[in-house]
Amino acid sequence: MNKDLLISACSYIDDCYLEKCEKRKRKIVIPSILASAVAVLLLFTIFSKPQNIPPSISVLYPAELWEITYNQITSTTADGALKNGREYYMLYGEALTESSLNQYAPEINHDEQCNGAAIFGPVGLEWIDLSLTESHLPKIQIRLLHKNVPNRCFADGFEPSQLGGENGVSVVATEEHFETNMINLSLDFWLNDEVYITINSLVGQKQEDEVKSRIKDIIAYYVMERRNLSIKTLQAKEPYMVQRNAISFYDAQNDTVYGNLFLKTIPDGFQEESIIRYIHPEQDSLSGLWTKGLDQLSWRVAPLREADESRLVSKNETEKYDLSRYPIPRAESVPDELREVVENPIFNIRDLTLDMIKKRAYRVRDAGDTNGERMHFSVLYVDNVVEVSTKGVSPEWIYEQLKELQETKKE
Amino acid sequence: MTDTKIIELYWNRQESAITESNLKYGTYCHTIAYNILQQQEDSDECVSDTWLRAWKEIPPTRPQRLKYYFARITRNLALDSYRAKHAQKRGGANADLPFDELRDCVSDEKSIDDSITAQELGQAINRFLKTLSQREAALFVRRYFYAETVLSIAKRHHLSENNTAVILSRTRQKLKEFLLKEGYEL
Numbered sequence: 001m002n003k004d005l006l007i008s009a010c011s012y013i014d015d016c017y018l019e020k021c022e023k024r025k026r027k028i029v030i031p032s033i034l035a036s037a038v039a040v041l042l043l044f045t046i047f048s049k050p051q052n053i054p055p056s057i058s059v060l061y062p063a064e065l066w067e068i069t070y071n072q073i074t075s076t077t078a079d080g081a082l083k084n085g086r087e088y089y090m091l092y093g094e095a096l097t098e099s100s101l102n103q104y105a106p107e108i109n110h111d112e113q114c115n116g117a118a119i120f121g122p123v124g125l126e127w128i129d130l131s132l133t134e135s136h137l138p139k140i141q142i143r144l145l146h147k148n149v150p151n152r153c154f155a156d157g158f159e160p161s162q163l164g165g166e167n168g169v170s171v172v173a174t175e176e177h178f179e180t181n182m183i184n185l186s187l188d189f190w191l192n193d194e195v196y197i198t199i200n201s202l203v204g205q206k207q208e209d210e211v212k213s214r215i216k217d218i219i220a221y222y223v224m225e226r227r228n229l230s231i232k233t234l235q236a237k238e239p240y241m242v243q244r245n246a247i248s249f250y251d252a253q254n255d256t257v258y259g260n261l262f263l264k265t266i267p268d269g270f271q272e273e274s275i276i277r278y279i280h281p282e283q284d285s286l287s288g289l290w291t292k293g294l295d296q297l298s299w300r301v302a303p304l305r306e307a308d309e310s311r312l313v314s315k316n317e318t319e320k321y322d323l324s325r326y327p328i329p330r331a332e333s334v335p336d337e338l339r340e341v342v343e344n345p346i347f348n349i350r351d352l353t354l355d356m357i358k359k360r361a362y363r364v365r366d367a368g369d370t371n372g373e374r375m376h377f378s379v380l381y382v383d384n385v386v387e388v389s390t391k392g393v394s395p396e397w398i399y400e401q402l403k404e405l406q407e408t409k410k411e
Numbered sequence: 412m413t414d415t416k417i418i419e420l421y422w423n424r425q426e427s428a429i430t431e432s433n434l435k436y437g438t439y440c441h442t443i444a445y446n447i448l449q450q451q452e453d454s455d456e457c458v459s460d461t462w463l464r465a466w467k468e469i470p471p472t473r474p475q476r477l478k479y480y481f482a483r484i485t486r487n488l489a490l491d492s493y494r495a496k497h498a499q500k501r502g503g504a505n506a507d508l509p510f511d512e513l514r515d516c517v518s519d520e521k522s523i524d525d526s527i528t529a530q531e532l533g534q535a536i537n538r539f540l541k542t543l544s545q546r547e548a549a550l551f552v553r554r555y556f557y558a559e560t561v562l563s564i565a566k567r568h569h570l571s572e573n574n575t576a577v578i579l580s581r582t583r584q585k586l587k588e589f590l591l592k593e594g595y596e597l
Binding site: 001002003004005006007008009010011012013014015017018019020021065107217 | 475476479482483486487490494510513514516517527529530531532533534535536537540544545548549550552553555556557571574590595596597
């Protein structure tokens with residue numbers, strides 16, 4: 001292509017772009033002494049939440065000149081700095097719609113993709129997770145947390161970076177270097193009184209500068225364009241319906257959704273540890289755990305999900321479930337592409353034979369542990385799956401229970 | 412005077428249309444011409460020619476946005492003039508002109524497919540601009556439509572000159588990748 005053609009083509013740039021480029025961003029220049037005083041003041045106030053942010057804010061520009069100090073941390077400091085006592089099993093997520101993404105995600109670059117989910121808890125929205133991916137860069141994850149959600153504690157004296165001038169934000173940035181030459185970048189700041197933002201990315205050394213520059217753009221977007229962002233108005237599509245109820249063996253057998261696939265009897269000598277009916281939009285299930293010394297039996301009934309379908313196996317596909325083909329340590333013997341299915345194959349109850357279950361059984365001689373047969377696999381009954389995990393229960397007993405459920409189902 | 416009134420003057424074949432156009436948009440168009448030509452007299456001539464071109468085209472044309480309509484005419488006329496002078500002084504061209512930077516995006520060789528028009532490519536550029544952030548798009552338009560200097564753009568956007576140059580360079584690279592993806596032979 002000739003350069004002149006490209007130059008002439010620029011004459012056809014739409015009016016809207018010609019108009020937009022005439023608009024300027026406002027700039028407030030803060031005298032350097034005043035800015036320093038503000039930074040010092042913020043060093044002393046970093047441990048408390050920022051107070052009322054004015055509704056309309058102009059910030060020091062440009063973001064390109066912002067300097068973010070990354071505090072070097074070790075895994076010990078990182079663990080100590082994380083404070084999150086959330087009961088994750090009480091949360092569930094909903095994928096964000098395009099309009100919600102437009103509302104909460106930063107502007108994306110050419111070739112960049114963004115997706116996200118809203119995480120709801122008993123009292124409504126807890127946080128929004130956003131994920132930015134670009135073909136040549138590692139993923140950048142952004143979390144917009146509501147003020148009520150516990151977040152990172154800055155008690156370790158990390159040095160914050162004051163970005164955006166007097167009314168800007170105070171960002172605590174850390175980087176953790178791993179032996180694998182990977183670096184974990186982590187940044188936190190209060191955007192306003194309601195929204196707390198965390199940004200994370202695991203990067204290689206070669207991409208470090210580019211990712212840090214992109215992160216700076218993301219912070220600049222929120223600070224300069226979305227300073228008054230509110231997330232509390234985001235509603236779940238369905239009413240919140242998460243319950244985690246401990247129930248009796250009798251109630252479990254009579255559960256209207258999964259009771260017909262729950263264990264009818266327990267092996268000799270085993271004691272009930274817990275039976276949980278978990279009502280959840282994504283992980284609905286009924287599960288029980290019984291133990292006998294160090295032996296155990298776990299029985300879980302849940303719907304077959306789309307993600308499970310890749311683990312469905314037929315009798316002839318022995319490479320996907322016959323553990324005798326894969327000596328321990330299996331991390332070395334199981335091919336990567338089969339790892340997930342070999343770990344937990346799903347058999348169809350119509351094809352299930354005792355021999356298939358026996359191919360799942362193996363013994364491990366561990367000092368101080370029992371030498372019972374271990375098994376882990378799942379069985380599909382039309383649209384629900386029974387997941388079995390045992391140590392110290394025979395394949396014959398398990399097979400008998402599973403087949404009996406099939407008979408019950410027929411009735 | 413409003414743009415609608417000026418357009419009416421053109422439609423009514425009243426010569427005051429040219430006076431009013433020059434009064435309202437003379438400086439704006441002169442800046443565009445001067446950015447490209449870097450010559451006072453040539454730029455004056457270019458602006459005068461802009462009104463004459465408009466006189467010929469209106470009617471039947473009825474511009475939606477008169478300002479940008481004039482901008483396009485001025486830009487094209489200035490480019491024609493620049494190319495004519497550039498051809499005369501081969502080898503002595505002003506290397507600072509922004510258009511030379513667009514070499515990054517193209518091979519500058521004759522394409523096998525000569526059927527691509529500037530208008531078609533212009534539409535592709537508009538699609539490309541849509542993929543950019545507002546600031547990146549604004550910088551691109553300032554540099555490659557208005558032919559502004561990097562320093563002037565940097566001041567306008569409160570950026571350093573170096574940062575502006577880096578952003579423009581990345582944007583050119585993105586444009587190249589975008590056009591390749593769209594199937595253009597660069």
